[in-house]
Each structure stands twice: as structure tokens, then as C-alpha cells.
Amino acid sequence: MNDAATAMQNPELSLDALSDEELVDRFLFAANANRQIAHQCFEIIISRYNWLISHVVRNSHYRFPAWDSADDCIARAIFKIYRGLAKWRREGKLSSFIARITSSEMIDTIRRIRRDKSWNPRLSEAVEEEEEKPTAIDRAASPEPSPEAELLNRQQRELVDSLLEEVCRDWKDSVIVSDYIILNLGAKEIMAKYDMSEDVIYQRAHRLKARLIKALDERGITSTATLLGAGAKKKK
């Protein structure tokens, strides 16, 4: 008999002693029948991972306004963990599942507060912004297309899009193509930001450049003239 079933038959057995898996089992058993037990189980789960949730939210490079604070974000993350525990499929550690829900909640919060143009959630840019606040007129969206958009004709836009879709196969590819190959950020900065090793960055960058060359070649693009020309079509 597994421990969760044993615990059901021996209520005196301390919930604290249960493993994460057993505690979640017990929580799910009790969720529709005995909410008091379910809540007790959940309190123990959160006490185990409260530091994790708090650390993910509070130690990010984002700042939260008083009207949608880090505490609000944490409360919503905890609620979503409660609501989502049944979906934890034991494929990974419970900590990873909780980190994922918390990060998603934080991203939703950042996106929401970013929509309020009076608040910049980026910590690093907040100081610069304080020093040189744009006026409301500066911030108003221009009805005309941006100069960049005008520069980029539809065909070139399609070319860039198709190259990225062909070359990038996972998030690390997208990040390295963009931050390392195009924006020329340093490997150390990328390592710190995305928790990637230096080797991964160099190896992937090498592979991605090779893919990029191949993709361009397949489209008959070997020079700036052909790149900017109209004939950039993928070879059959």
C-alpha cells in the first residue's frame, strides 16, 4: 500500500511527513470532500515552496507599482497553484511546476502593468526614465508607419520571418540568433540572463550561422544585391 493510502487510513499520521507526491494525492482526494484537509495539505505545500515563489517574483528585474504589487502577484500565483495542482503530471519536480505557474503569473502581471503607459516595469530603465521623462505628446503613437517599417518592404519582411522560422528551432536558438548574432551582446551577459553555459552559446551560434548561410543559399542570396533584390525566393 502506498503512503498516501496509508495516510488516509491513519489520519493521525503527520501531513508534514508526506512527500510532495503524497501530499498532492491527499490534497486531490480531499479537494471535493473535505476542504479543511485539502487546505491543510495546501498550506504545507506552500510553506515548502513559499521562498521559491517569493524569490521568483521579488528578485526579478522588474518593479511593480503599488496598484499591482509583488504581493498581489504572489497571491494570484498561489491561487493558480491551488487551482492547477490536479494538472501536475509528475513529469518534473513540484518546484518546477510551481516556478512555471509563478513565472507565468508574473509575465501576465508585467504585461498588464506595461499597458499603463505611466509605469515602466523594467528596473534598469526606470532611473533613465525618471531623468528624462517623455511628455504625453512624445508618448503618443504616431499614426504613420515608423521609419523602420517604411524601410522594410513586404518582401524583405517575409524573408526575415522565413529565415527566423527556418533557423530557430527552440528558445535558445531564438535568443542566440537575436541577442548574440544580431544584437551582438556579450556571451557573459547572455549566460547570466538565460542561465546558459558559454559553450552552449558558442556552439549554437556556430551551428546557427551555418544554418543561416544554408538558408540564404537555398534562396539564391549570396550578396547584398541579391539580399535587397526582389528575387529572394527559396530554391525548390
Next chain:
Amino acid sequence: MKSPQLNTELFNQLTELFNARAASQGEEAPTTGELAAFFYGKSADASIARKVALNRDARDEIALYARAEKIAAEDQPQQEKAPIPAAAWEMIHRWEENEFAKPKPQTAAVSQESLKQLAKLITEREALKSETLTVSQQQVMVVVVNKEGEIRGFERFEKSETKRGDITLKHAEHSARFDNRELHAVSNQDGNQYAVESFKIERDRVRVGKLLNRADYFIIED
């Protein structure tokens, strides 16, 4: 490591195109769900890869997942008392009272392993064996148990069978008491091994397909 040779002029021009594309408006950011699926390798959608490459905010959000994963991997579960914020409890209580918080199907809420443990407990009860003997061949006796495996009662279900052998069980009292609950059918395989199949009850009946002749049935109800 030496990188593949890419014509410098061509590469610079390509970089300019990438930058112009990234700066141009009109590229919508991936949703949080798409982003999470992409980060965790659940989706290989090329359009998300493109959006992430072109959108700085999306890359910053990817960095949040990467950072959180790192913290989670290094995290040692704590045992300190940390009260759940009142605001979280409020949301939980509201949700529990909400119509969307209807009981989940038992198969989602109760693990197969636990069901098997319950099944074993139930089929070994003498009370069930003697009750089962009181029903006709056109009936089955279903045992109602609580989540601790304690027997709460017995319910008769009428058995009907189509020509193709599909079986439907109907509550003899025509009650909707078990509506939306699940009926679990237990078959004993190989001595101590129990197989459990679960079927949703709709009002007073449940279709169990071509079920084995020798099975015990139970419903979990508190």
C-alpha cells in the same frame, strides 16, 4: 571555435534587416501560454520561435522562465511556517464556491494507484460478497464507499445489453443521486493485481461497454 564564413557585407545588411524588422510594428507577442509551451519544449511552433527572436519583451519573459527554473532546481523545500496571504485564500474560497469549481471526474482527482488500493479493500469485504449474492443476473450490486474505503451502502443497478454486447447499468431506484460521479469497475487479475476502469454516470445510468462478466463495482461518495 571558427564560425562558418558569412560574407561580412551580406551579414551586416542582414543584421540591419533583422533590426528593422524587430523595430517595425505589427509583430504580436506570443501569449503567455505559447511562451511557456515554447520554453518547456511542449511546442515547436516556428512562428513562436520567430516572435521570440524579434521581440525583446518576449526574450525578457523567456529569461524569467529560465531564471525561475534555475531557482527551482536549486531550491530545497523549506519547512518554515509561512502563512498563505489572505488575498490568496479569498480567491481560493471564491473559486471553490464558484460553479467552475464543480467536482472533477474522479479519474482526474484520484490516482490509479489509490483507486486500486480502494478496490482491493472493497473486494475483500465479506459484506459486499454476501450482498452480491442477493442480486439476479440482470442486476449488479454497486458498493458505495467513502474516500477512506469504508462501505456506506449498496445500490442495485439494472443491467441491459445490446445485441453487440454493450452493457448499460441503470440505477434501480432511477435516482440522479450519482449524476456526474464515476462508477469504478474492478476486476481481479492475477491474484493480488486489480484493474480498475472508470465510467461517468449520467443521471441514473452509465454505459460500461463490453465489460467483463466478473467485476465488482463501486462509487466513491462522501
